[in-house]
Amino acid sequence: MPSPPSSIPPSPFPSSSAVVRALRTAGCVFAEEEAELLLAAARTPGELAAMVDRRTAGLPLEHVLGWADFHGLRITVEPGVFVPRRRTEFLVDQALAQAPDARVVVDLCCGSGALGAALAAALGAVEVHAADVDPAAVRCARRNLAAFGGRAHTGDLYAALPAGLRGRIGILTANVPYVPSAEVPLLPAEARDHEPLVALDGGADGLDVLRRVAAGAPGWLAPGGCLLAETSERQAGAARQVFADAGLTTRLAVSEELYAHVVIGVRQP
Structure with a gap:
């Protein structure tokens, strides 16, 4: 069953601890590392809230970010495409x-x-x-x-x-x-x-x-x-x-x- 929405408000810009808390509640093992990536990728508070919601609903982090780190390269990964391990x-x-x-x-x-x-x-x-x-x-x-x-x-x-x-x-x-x-x-x-x-x-x-x-x-x-x-x-x-x-x-x-x-x-x- 998908996790509930993160409930992170769209404004003001959420703190790192709020994002970590939402991810950890959803069962993300590497919540701190994921929070750093999401905070760096989001351009607005609303975009960050949407990204956290997608992640806590179970979407792979790489699909949320739109890329995967692989052998020193940033590889574009679209939703529905296999994520390189x-x-x-x-x-x-x-x-x-x-x-x-x-x-x-x-x-x-x-x-x-x-x-x-x-x-x-x-x-x-x-x-x-x-x-x-x-x-x-x-x-x-x-x-x-x-x-x-x-x-x-x-x-x-x-x-x-x-x-x-x-x-x-x-x-x-x-x-x-x-x-x-x-x-x-x-x-x-x-x-x-x-x-x-x-x-x-x-x-x-x-x-x-x-x-x-x-x-x-x-x-x-x-x-x-x-x-x-x-x-x-x-x-x-x-x-x-x-x-x-x-x-x-x-x-x-x-x-x-x-x-x-x-x-x-x-x-x-």
Whole structure:
């Protein structure tokens, strides 16, 4: 059930303590940090009151602010678009370590385009493409990739990509949905109620989309190019096998600090 309105008056400008109190009452764990961000973003008392009301009603903070902090970038995030997770920064770092000289980057299941933008920012002069089945996500990705000359395409996985990318991709990221269908109702309400199901539900075992991505990867990767996907600890072994079955040389990278598990597959020359 949504939390009650914050009851913060539109004037005078509310104090930080009033905002913190409203957020804490609504169950926001990081109320102090969130209050600072909301106070910095609001231009008027009325706007602040509206933002606090949206947050206390359960909208993800990033959707309230209109952006997410990801790998040193401010990524535009519109309502209804998957919010990039901080743990996924580990996937970006692994991609850069695996292929520091990559010149073509593709971000499948791109959501906001955060992965493509972060990689483009780090690699410099690079050709970057992103793709998603959700038109709202693609609109968002176009905005985030514009500064890097990137392109975002609407469509189902590889079918959305220009044919000229075949055999040229140095880094292929695929932050695919990997939550098993039966576990989607167990997700936190912020994700379950405000992010698209297509970005969360990975099928019966959570690996349906990953299998499709891995099967097509060898035909799109350049020799030595790599595919990276995030998974859960429980699914990591099965995900590695999916990559191996597709003919990729695989390894698993783990960050205990971020509780992140990234499967990496390389197309051998």
